[in-house]
Each structure stands twice: as C-alpha cells, then as structure tokens.
Amino acid sequence: MIEKLLLGCTGSVGVLFIPSLIMKLRKEYRTQIEVMMTKSAQRFLTPYSLEILTGMPVATDLFDSFQHNHINFIEAHKVFLIAPATASMISKIANGIADDLVSLSACVTVGSTAELVIAPSMNIAMWECTFVQENVAKLRKAGVHFVGPSRGTEIVNFKEATTAMASDDEVVQKLLELFSPATTT
Structure with a gap:
C-alpha cells in the first residue's frame, strides 16, 4: 500500500502526464x-489543477509558509518522487544545489531515512549527455532510485524515443517495491 507520497514536479513537458499518475495512485491505492x-513546472501545469486532484495545497515556493518547510515535508513522508525530473534537476541534486523547494527537499x-525516486524525462540528447x-x-x-526513462514518443517531434517519463504502471511498481513490508525496518 502506498499511504503517503511527496511528489516534486519539474519543468519537463512530461509534467502534463502527472494528473493521470495522481488519479491512479488516489483511486487504486488511496x-x-x-x-x-x-x-518551470508551473508553466506547463497549474498548481490549482493538482490541488483539485490531490485535495491538498500545492507548494510552489521555498518561502510559501512554515507548513511548506522542506524538513517538515521529508519527515512526513517515506518516499519523495520527483516526476518528471529534468536534466537540470538531476544535476542540481547530484551536486548539492538546493535553490528551490524541490531541489532543497x-x-x-x-541525507535522511526517506527514499528518493527520480523519474527522468528529457530529450535523448540530454539524457545521453x-x-x-x-x-x-x-x-x-x-x-537514489530511478524509474525509467522508458520507450515512448517525444511530444515535441512525435518521434519514438527511449527517454520518455516512465509510465504510470512503472512508477507505481517502483513505489510498491519501496513501500512493501520487506523494505521497511
């Protein structure tokens, strides 16, 4: 069972598929x-649309409020999923650059006991860099755990590529692995 999840969305066009992932997790796993x-994620998808789907306020700024403190977020969740994750976000995290709420979290x-799962989504040239x-x-x-990238169609040019964000089913499978009793101590 996937009880609670922290989801960080970044500015890849793959963020347009996040509503279906949220719906699947809420409907099938509550x-x-x-x-x-x-x-940059907000340029593709509004926070309000995700608030409707999750029934929770969406944090968009490091200084929104004390409730959106990055420490509080991590302490309240066993798993933090970043989907989609851009090359920029992956590089920030790998190099300790924490200049927004997602990278800081x-x-x-x-550095905590929580698990970080990254679902990359970018052009193949960027992924292979x-x-x-x-x-x-x-x-x-x-x-850090990775799920994908997977085979799919690049939205920009409609070409087949192996750098699409992992499917909802692939992401859910990875989350189920991390939430299974065998992985919890």
Missing part, C-alpha cells in the same frame, strides 16, 4: 499525495 512544483531526502549520466551514476551510488 494514496495521500502532497505536491511541490518548480516555477531532494538534497535533504538523500556525459554530464547527465555522471550525475545519474553519482545519485545511484548515493542510494
């Missing part, structure tokens, strides 16, 4: 989801 969004998560791959390897070594 998951309570708290969302935080970067400013991710850096805190890596040496620097991005070095950052992915660095994060994996630090215990």
Whole structure:
C-alpha cells in the first residue's frame, strides 16, 4: 500500500502526464499525495489543477509558509518522487544545489531515512549527455532510485524515443517495491 507520497514536479513537458499518475495512485491505492512544483513546472501545469486532484495545497515556493518547510515535508513522508525530473534537476541534486523547494527537499531526502525516486524525462540528447549520466551514476551510488526513462514518443517531434517519463504502471511498481513490508525496518 502506498499511504503517503511527496511528489516534486519539474519543468519537463512530461509534467502534463502527472494528473493521470495522481488519479491512479488516489483511486487504486488511496494514496495521500502532497505536491511541490518548480516555477518551470508551473508553466506547463497549474498548481490549482493538482490541488483539485490531490485535495491538498500545492507548494510552489521555498518561502510559501512554515507548513511548506522542506524538513517538515521529508519527515512526513517515506518516499519523495520527483516526476518528471529534468536534466537540470538531476544535476542540481547530484551536486548539492538546493535553490528551490524541490531541489532543497531532494538534497535533504538523500541525507535522511526517506527514499528518493527520480523519474527522468528529457530529450535523448540530454539524457545521453556525459554530464547527465555522471550525475545519474553519482545519485545511484548515493542510494537514489530511478524509474525509467522508458520507450515512448517525444511530444515535441512525435518521434519514438527511449527517454520518455516512465509510465504510470512503472512508477507505481517502483513505489510498491519501496513501500512493501520487506523494505521497511
């Protein structure tokens, strides 16, 4: 069972698919989801739409309120999912750059008992960039979990690619693995 989830959304066009993931988690698993969004994610999808889907306020700024304190977020959740994750966000986390609510919360998560799951979504040239791959390897070594990227269609040019954000089912499967009793101590 996936009880509570912290979801960080970044500015990839893949964020347009987040409502279906939220609906699946809420409908099939009765998951309570708290969302935080970067400013660039908000250019694709409004916080209000995710508030309607989650029934919870969406955190959009590091200084929104004390309730949106990054420490409070991490302490209240076992798993922090960043979906979609841009190359920029992956690089920020790997290098300890914490200049927005999502990257700051991710850096805190890596140093805590909570699990960080990243679902990359970017153009294939960006995904295959040496620097991005070095950052992915660095994060994996630090215990960060990745789900995807997966085979899909790039929205920008409608070409088949292997860098689409993982499907809802793939993300849910990864979350179920992390929430299973065998992984909790």
